[in-house]
Amino acid sequence: MKPDTWHGTELLRHLTGKLYSxxxxxxxxxxxxxxxxxxxxxxxxxxxxxxxxxxxTRVLEEATVSPQSQRELEAIIYALRMIHRG
Structure with a gap:
């Protein structure tokens, strides 16, 4: 597989399942x-x-991650809103 054909879908799903406080x-x-x-x-x-x-959202509410991770999770939530707008 060429590097430009990798989409990361499986990794994204896997990591989403690992995102807990x-x-x-x-x-x-x-x-x-x-x-x-x-x-x-x-x-x-x-x-x-x-x-x-x-x-x-759950991890942010539990406030167990670093300030940088909090900012990054907030950015993810914002990006999700923008991606699914319309």
Whole structure:
């Protein structure tokens, strides 16, 4: 597979399932999800987008991640709103 054909859909789904506050790697997961959404918004199908929004919102409400991760999760939620506008 050529690098320009990789879309990241499976990785996005996998990481969305790992985004919870008791995961000791929650900050790494949040950052990786943020990078994927910013670089490859096309990886977001409606179901994955809904799951990601729910997970990001829950982690933000629990306030267990670093300030940088909080900003990145907020950016993900904002991007999801913009992507699915219309």
């Amino acid at each position: 008791t995961n000791p790697y929650a900050d790494v997961v949040a950052h990786t999800l943020w990078a994927l959404v910013m670089l490859r918004p096309s990886t977001l199908d409606p179901r994955t987008a809904d799951d990601l929004k729910e997970a990001a």
